[in-house]
Amino acid sequence: MKDEVNSQPVKLVIEHIKKQIAERRILPGERLPSERKLSELLQVSRSHVREALQKMELYGIVKIYPQSGTVVSEFSKDQLDTMITDALKISKYDFSSLVYVRVLLEIEVCKLCAINRTEEDLENIEKTLFELEEKFDTELRVEKDFAFHQAIAQGGHNPVISSLLLIITPDILKYYQKYKVCAVPQKTVHAEHREMLQKIKNKDKDGMKELVLRHLSNLIDFAKLSTKGEIPEFEYGHI
Structure with a gap:
C-alpha cells in the first residue's frame, strides 16, 4: 500500500504534463517548466518531479539536459499521448507480471549474447561480474547483480530488449530490497554466474534457457x- 501511495505524486506530475501537451500549452521540442516550478505548482516534492521526468525520459517522451532543463521529444501530439499513457500503466503492473517478463527477456538476451557478443562485450561482462563478487556481501549486491545482467543484455546487441529490461528494473528492484528476495547462497549464485559467463565465452546458447x-x-x-x-501459473515452455 505504501508503494501505491508514493507513486501517486509521480503519476500526478506525468498526468499534468500529459494534459499540457494535449492542450498544446507545451509543444514537441519545447522546454518544460523547471523542477522547482512543477514542484510548487503541483504541491509535490522535487524528488517526485525528478522521478516522473526520469520515467518519461526512459520512455523517450522527454530528454533531460543537465543544467539546461527538460525538453519534450519531437513526436506528434498523438504519439506522445500514447507513450505517456503507456508510462502511466507501468506503475499498475504487479510484481509477478514484471518477473514473468524479466525471465522471458533474460532467457532471450542470454542466448543472443552467446551468439552476438564481441570481445569488448566479454570484457565488460567479466568486469561487472568481478565487481558483483566483490560487493556480494554489501548493500550494493542487488545493484551490481543487475549491472551484470544488463551487461549481458547489451552484449546481445538488441537495443529494444535491453531497453525493456531497463524499464522494468526499477520496480523489480523495489521488491528485491523490500522483501530481500535474493536469499540464495553465495556459492550457488557465483557458480551460476560463472556458468553463464562460460557459455557466453564459448558462444554456446544450448541449455541457456534451463540455466x-x-x-x-x-x-x-x-x-x-x-x-x-x-x-495463471508461470509457463516458459514456448521459448
Whole structure:
C-alpha cells in the first residue's frame, strides 16, 4: 500500500504534463517548466518531479539536459499521448507480471549474447561480474547483480530488449530490497554466474534457457507466492 501511495505524486506530475501537451500549452521540442516550478505548482516534492521526468525520459517522451532543463521529444501530439499513457500503466503492473517478463527477456538476451557478443562485450561482462563478487556481501549486491545482467543484455546487441529490461528494473528492484528476495547462497549464485559467463565465452546458447530458469528459480517462486493464486501459473515452455 505504501508503494501505491508514493507513486501517486509521480503519476500526478506525468498526468499534468500529459494534459499540457494535449492542450498544446507545451509543444514537441519545447522546454518544460523547471523542477522547482512543477514542484510548487503541483504541491509535490522535487524528488517526485525528478522521478516522473526520469520515467518519461526512459520512455523517450522527454530528454533531460543537465543544467539546461527538460525538453519534450519531437513526436506528434498523438504519439506522445500514447507513450505517456503507456508510462502511466507501468506503475499498475504487479510484481509477478514484471518477473514473468524479466525471465522471458533474460532467457532471450542470454542466448543472443552467446551468439552476438564481441570481445569488448566479454570484457565488460567479466568486469561487472568481478565487481558483483566483490560487493556480494554489501548493500550494493542487488545493484551490481543487475549491472551484470544488463551487461549481458547489451552484449546481445538488441537495443529494444535491453531497453525493456531497463524499464522494468526499477520496480523489480523495489521488491528485491523490500522483501530481500535474493536469499540464495553465495556459492550457488557465483557458480551460476560463472556458468553463464562460460557459455557466453564459448558462444554456446544450448541449455541457456534451463540455466536462466534455474538461476532465477528463487525469484520465480517468490513471485508465485506473491500472487496468492491470482494469476495463471508461470509457463516458459514456448521459448
